[in-house]
Amino acid sequence: MTAIYFPNKCDEVAVFSFCNEINACSGQEKIVIDFSRMGRVEPFTMIYIAKFIGEFNRENKKTVIQCFGYESKEYAANMGFFKAFGLNHGKAPSSTQGNSRFIPFTIMSVHTINDEAGKNWMSGQDVIEKRSKQLAEVLSQEEGTTLVDTLTYSIREIMRNVYEHSHSEKIAYCAQYWPTYHKVEISIADKGIGLRKSLKNNPFIDIKNDSDAIQQALMPAISSKNYKGNSIDKDDPWHNSGFGLYMSSRICRLGGSFLICSGSHGIKLTTAEKEHMELNHFCSGTVVRMVLDTSKLTELTSMLTMFREDGYEIAKNIKGVGMYTASAASQMLSRDFKK
CATH class of the missing domain: 3.30.750 (Transcription Regulator spoIIAA)
Structure with missing residues (x-):
């Protein structure tokens, strides 16, 4: 024993x-x-x-x-x-809805998302948007503020990644807001196929291990579906642009941190550095932790515009970016920290 x-x-x-x-x-x-x-x-x-x-x-x-x-x-x-x-x-x-600025351990079924979407003539992403806003309002105890908008965006983008790419049947999440410390922590997990297997669907990505997969997933405009030759309806407001993890991680790095684990590896991003972590065990699917410093948040639209422009510019200037490699991803993240 x-x-x-x-x-x-x-x-x-x-x-x-x-x-x-x-x-x-x-x-x-x-x-x-x-x-x-x-x-x-x-x-x-x-x-x-x-x-x-x-x-x-x-x-x-x-x-x-x-x-x-x-x-x-x-x-x-x-x-x-x-x-x-x-x-x-x-x-x-999932037995309580949460109050006092916390969201308890909750498990949301993808089947439930699809069922609600079908009954209300909505897309699954619309349902996730609605749920994300509800969670943001419970956490912040506010409505219509920059904090609500930022939390809604961050939660929605991670849940969308699970819904659209992971093949997971469930999404687990938990969150807490400490106003005194200007700190919000949100963690979201799935039991899907993991980043490495998901990104293998993109023929323009070179992935040899879980570290490569995570670094690629953190790059802007990279996803398992968004690549040349794959048919995407660009008129669909939810079409996949591959910016979700990149944008969410940039928001978290404004005084907070972003941690993502998949397979045997994890990467933690903070304001000043990127840290690789060998797990020494297997993490099925993907787990994300977002820590936000609420005192550093500005108007969401301008913040996202700046991050998106940064991402496009850095990716564009990486040599050999026609085939996305781990070294290109690492180079992009390194340049990103200098901005």
Whole structure:
């Protein structure tokens, strides 16, 4: 029997290390997870770890996981964290709508999106837009402000990526806003095919590993569908331009951060740097964490216009960009940080 302590802090290094400890126990008869040291948990911690433990359970059906020390962890219980990975404690995911500037652990079915779209003569993207705005208003406790517009945009673009590219049946998300600290954290995950497999559909992209795939996904105008020779209806307001992850990451880097994990790799972008992270375990699908500094947000339209123009200009000046390679993506991101 192996005992594993839940981390007492919520940074990504501690989260990945915890998952690696569990992963190392694959095939054992019994694992004990001790939550007694659990401190403050944030959306990414809950989304990533619940996803990982749930998938570990499905892949290791003969391994028994016992949990201790969780009874007093009321915040995580009310957010739906424990039931999200199979422990019968606290609220279930999607059981509450959220209030007091938080969105609990929520699982949204793609089937539900399509069903609502069909009943209301809308596109699935319109449904995602509506849901994103509702989430933004709950988080901010505001209506019609720059903060609402920015949150709506950021949430919508990540959810659109899941809906349009991942082949995932569900979208999981969780969020929290701390007005005193001018900080919003939003985490969104799927169980789809992952970035590497998705981008392989684009014949103009050269991808050798998960690091390449993530870097390509962060480039402007790059996607699994937006490429020469692929028929796209440009009159469709939701046609895929491949700017979603790039624009969202630029918004987050205004004093915050953007973390994306897929396969065996993760990349974290902050105001000043790009950090590669080897996970040492497998992250199925894609997980995104967006941290926004609300004191740095300006009028959304002008902000997005500037980012889009930056992206086009940098990509245009990269040599050999006809075939998008990992080195070109890395070069573009490096130049982007100098702006």
